[in-house]
Amino acid sequence: MDIVIKNLSKAYDGQKVLDNLSVTLPEKSFTCLMGKSGVGKTTLLSILMGLEQADEGTILGVDDKNLSVVFQENRLCNNLTALLNIKMVIEDSARISDTQIRTYLDRIGLGNETKKPVSEFSGGMKRRVAILRALLADFDLLIMDEPLKGLDEDTKQQVIDIIKELTQNKTVIMTTHDDSEPQAFNANIINL
Template sequence: MELKVNHLSKSFGALHVLEQVTLSLRSGRIYCLMGPSGSGKTTFFRILLGLEQADSGSLAGMEGIRTSAVFQENRLCESFTPVDNIAMVIPGRSSRSRIQAREELLRLLPEESLSRPVSTLSGGMKRRVAIVRALSVPSDMILMDEPFTGLDEHTKMNVIRYIRDKTNDKLVIISTHQEEDVALLNGTLVTL
């Protein structure tokens, strides 16, 4: 799949957030979206997700594309366990879904945390649940808005390995403020 972004612009009143953004993005790659706070990274994601309308420009290649996302806020079901949060997005919703959810979560979380309500987890643990959930949804494109927030360096490296392992054939766009993330993800830098 190839996503073509053509002269995309978005303003909020007098504030111009995106101006004439033109990109060509392909499946099988990780793109690292960088720019200062307020440069439009989250707005760009919201437009790709259909949550916001661009003022002008176009997107080509979005037809029939299944998209999943990690938002800046985790958007988890706080009273559910991590396993329940993941199992609900796995097609089929059978006992196999719960087993698969548990196996995926164990790659990033300690076993004792899997049966607790998400509300009792640390911010970094919640972040990992949100990442596993986004990568468990059947999708062609994955958007991750600052996914490494709240993660220590060791945990971040584990999460990066997990992301790289789970996204080989997908189009992945990750917003980050850390230039080293581009190299760690073997990504392509895109600036806004």
């Protein structure tokens, strides 16, 4: 089922962030939300996730989906390894093995870092763990808020390749300021 947003509005302290937004996000497709800072991209994601309530409007097609999220902040357990941070979101351990997780960590350049707590990782390394954790969770809908921000070009391409691989036949909504990212994912673009 598509995600249908009708007449959605949200204001903070009388300042409208979203004003009567109506848009359809197609099921099993990749959609990039774009626009300047402050136009409501993160607010819209928060409403879709149920973390905030809209002032007006309706959203259909989200409640029946398993949700996975990459927030702007990494939200990792710093005292745990990358492997354990990822395993925390995997409900069915038979679905994906530790060996498979390590293979993905290796593919994003973290294969030699499996024994360290993520507190010893750089910002870019933590970002890759947060992205991989969301990708390996069992989801129908993946929401990513500027996931590739701060990654160097080579690492970014590795992460893009894995995102594309692990989101086939899934619904993905991503915010970005980078015009090249929707192209990389062959994404639908919605300018807010």
